[in-house]
Amino acid sequence: MNLVNISKEENCYKIKSVKYVKVFGTTLYSYDKIFVKQTESNQWINENTNKEATQAESFKLDKWLKDHRKFIEKG
DSSP states (O other), X not given: OEEEEEEEOSSEXXXXXXXXXXXXXXXXXXXXXXXXXXXXXXXXXXXXTOOBOOHHHHHHHXXXXXXXXXXXXXX
């Protein structure tokens, strides 16, 4: 999963990521995922499926948010 975009809306954070499916180093296809986290919540929600993010996805999303928060809060 690779980071594409992080943004802050009125009461939530939104992260867009892309997942590549590769075989022998060749990309077969890719797909986007958009996750939303309410400011008062601890859980990331997949916007397309309305399901909670997995533990591994949540860990990565929280790390990206922590690393980029000062830049998105500034704007």
